[in-house]
Amino acid sequence: MFIPSEVEQISLPLDNVKEKLEPMEPNQDYIDAFQLESELMDSPPLPNSTIYTDVNVVPEHEKGELEHSISNLEGEIAGLKRKERLLDKKRREALNKILDIKGSIRVFCRVRPFLLSDRRRIHEPISIGLEKVVVKSVGIRKEYRYDKVFHQAATQEDVFVEVEPILRSALDGHNVCILAYGQTGTGKTFTMDGTNNQAGIIPRAIEELFRQASLDNSSITFSMSMLEVYMGNLRDLLAPKVASRTYEVAAKCLNIQTDPKGMVEVEGLTQVQIPDTAKAKWWYAKGRRARSTSWTNVNETSSRSHCLMRITISRHGDDSKAKAQVSKLWMVDLGGSERLLKTGATGQTMDEGRAINLSLSALGDVIAALRRKRGHVPYRNSKLTQILKDSLGHSSKVLMLVHISPCEEDVGETICSLSFANRARAIETYRDLTEDINMQRQKRILELEVEMREAEEECQKVRYQVHKAEFLLSENRELLSTTYHVPDDKENAPLSPKEDYKEVNSTSQVTDKGIRRNMTSPFPRFMTSTVASRQRQSAAEKLIVGRARSLRSATRSSLQFSASQSFSYSEFRFRAILKESNRKSRYGETKPRLPESPKCNVPEMKMASLPRSKTVISSDPNLRTTLSRHRRRMSDLI
Ligand SMILES: Nc1ncnc2c1ncn2[C@@H]1O[C@H](COP(=O)(O)OP(=O)(O)OP(=O)(O)O)[C@@H](O)[C@H]1O
Structure with a gap:
């Protein structure tokens, strides 16, 4: 049994206090508590009553319960994390199977709408279906099949929805490559970058990666x-x-290196950390501005190069010492494939076009070799294919978006582009499969999609439970250490009155000249507490004891915590804190943080200087402010 170490006779407005403090509901908002405390400070004194101001006055069995609850929560968290890992594995496997069935190289086709500058004819040469493009022109009829075809009215969102699963695959640890291919002026840059009002794949992918990472318990x-x-x-x-x-200087600095495991690195290439979407978009805009463009007959701001953007994803698991799993997401806006005569290019622009065509043809050769599963894949024929080597090969996922023009005069170019994309898709085409097998394939994909979604939803629930349990655990640990902690080492031991005074004095700008000392006390008289200040402090302390009791009762009720149960007291506080931390950053802080009072700038420097029996530390920063405010008033006077 604990014996109160200190009992104080103080005046408190008990009627008010009883009503307002004791029935404090476990889920009462901490902000209300702050207001309530202010009200209490202003209340007139009522008849005397005895209360304990020492939070150490807590029965020993409650301490045991708190410790028991902490160890229970630790066990629960470990179990939930195991469950989360299993569900995540299930989801990854389902996604992987889907992508394998669909083909690790997928090809989409997007048809650009007519522009004001285009000459429109009554006869339109391109007609499309969901997975089919038909080109009809004088004496020609050609049909091409792709995984998905976007018609002219398709929005950026429509395209992104289809790209999303492959991004998830990148987060799961696969190397991924998204390539925009097509004739000059068909909308490659529009699809990848977009405009201010119609964001393209890259800005959307940045947002999506950060969103997905914020939901993940691993640190990414x-x-x-x-x-x-x-x-x-x-x-x-x-x-x-x-x-x-x-270019000479820059080209010399950048060397393409391949390590024994086949991973490619461009030596000397700037790699910037992107902590959030805003910073990522800032860097991306900076890179885009530096890109080479020039005017051609076909496109006013034609890209004269291949632009490659790489996001390196590092996933750290629970074990901080283990090596991070690294994957790459390449998003490539290829230079326009073009007939040099048609673009009216001369001189340097013609050379640029020639270089683009050479590297595109090297890309085609690589893809063709991969398709035939040949031993030798000619990666070394161009810089483009050397860089993408580890993201084009086996076990990586490739998405090619071929862009075509709707115009009659572009039919020749359109057929070239479609044939190029068809070669890529033919790697794993299911064109030759019977109707029956194709139906079975579609059915299996649907089943796997359901499996994946269910695992994902279940995983989200478990993650939420983990966050809640971690939050409650940290609250409990803090409560245990602040309420029961008895300092035994020199550092934490209360300062002797002499040292105490020295410390307070060292922070003060005022000299002690002229201060009349009370010989029995080491403090000047004005530094000793008055009845009014004691009263204010006691009210605040009482409030904290009430909060501590509420928290302990919440802890007790959480002993039977399970994944499906909710936390009554912590639920509200947890949500408030989660909301607060989400507002500040969508990514980076998976662990909920305690809210900080904007006024709470005062360091807790004077806590140790108070006599031990009066030291009351709350886990709630708002309440900490209250006490420190009182102490600050004291120190301000020195
Ligand atoms: N789906 C679309 N919806 C609306 N406008 C589009 C679309 N696709 C392309 N455009 C417009 O067509 C023009 C050419 O597009 P863009 O610059 O993206 O072509 P490109 O293929 O990147 O050309 P280059 O290879 O020369 O860089 C731009 O004005 C662009 O806004």
Whole structure:
């Protein structure tokens, strides 16, 4: 049994207090508590009553319960995390199977709408179905099949919805490559970058990656690099200006290296950490501005190079010492495939076009070799394919978006582009499969999609439970350490009155000249508490004891915690804190943080200087402010 170490006779407005403090509901908002405390400070004194101001006055069995609850919660969290890992594995496997059935190289086709500058004819050469493009022109009829075809009215959102699963795959640890291919002026840059009002795949992918990462319990970090393959040379788009002024200098700095495991790295390439979407978009805009463009007959701001943007994803598991799992997401806006005569290119622009065509043909050869599962894949024929080597091969996922023009005069180019994309898709085409097998394939995909969604939903629930349990655990630990902690080492031991005084004095700007000392006390008289200040402090302390009791009762009720149960007291507080932390950052802080009072800037420097029996520390920063405010008033006077 605990014996109260200190009992004080103080005046408190008991009627008010009883009503307001004792029935404090476990889920009462901490903000209300702050207001209530202010009200109490202003209340007139009522008849005397005895209360304990020492929070150490807590029965020993409650301490045991708290410890028991902590160990229970630790066990629960470990179990929930195991469950989460299993569900995540199930989801990944389902997604992987879906992508495998669909083919690790997928090809979509997007038809650009007519522009004002286009000559529209009554006869339109392109007609499309869900997975089919038919080109009809004088004496020609060709049909091509793709995984998905986007008609002219398809929005950026429509396209992104289809791209999303492959992003998830990148987060799961696969190397992923998204390529925008097509004739100049058919909308590659529009699809990848978009405009201010119609964001393209890259800005959306950035948002989506951060959103997905914020839901994940593993710590995921992102970094970004951007480079351009221009006339067969590499150019770092994020490098400081001086370094990239001439291509010769920049090209010399960047070396493509392959490690024994086959992972490719571009030595000397700038890689920036991107902690949030805003920073990521900032760097991306910077890289885009540095890209080489020039005017051609076909497109006013034609991209004269291949622009490669890489997001490196590092996933750290629970074990902080283990090596992070790294995957790459490449998003590539290829230079326009074009007939040089048609674009009216001469001189340097013609050379640029030639270089683009050479590297595109090398890309086609690589894809063709992969399709035939040949031993030798000619990656070395261009810088583009060397860089993408580890993201084009087996076990990586490739998405090619081929862009075509709707115009009659572009039919020749359109057929070239469609044939190129068809070669890529033919790697795993199911064209030759019977209707029956195709139906079975579709059915299996649907089943796997349901399986994946269920695992994902279940996983989200478990993650939420983990967050709640972790939150409650940290609250309990804090309560245990603040309520029962008896300092035994020199550092934590209360300062002697002499040292105490020294410490307070050292923070003061005022000299002690002229201060009349009370010989029996080490403090000047004005530093000893008055009845009014004691009263205010006691009210605040009482409030804290009430909060501590509520929290203990919440702890007791959480002993039977299970994944399906909710936490009554902590639920409200947890939600408020989660909301607060989400508002500040969508990513990065998976662990809920205690809210900080904007007024709570005062360091807790004077806590140790108070006599031990009066030291009351709350886990709630708002209440901490209250006590420190009182103490600050004291120190301000020195
Ligand atoms: N789906 C679309 N909806 C609306 N406008 C589009 C669409 N696709 C392309 N455009 C418009 O067509 C023009 C050319 O597009 P864009 O610059 O993206 O072509 P590109 O294929 O990247 O050309 P290049 O290879 O020369 O860089 C732009 O004005 C763009 O806004």
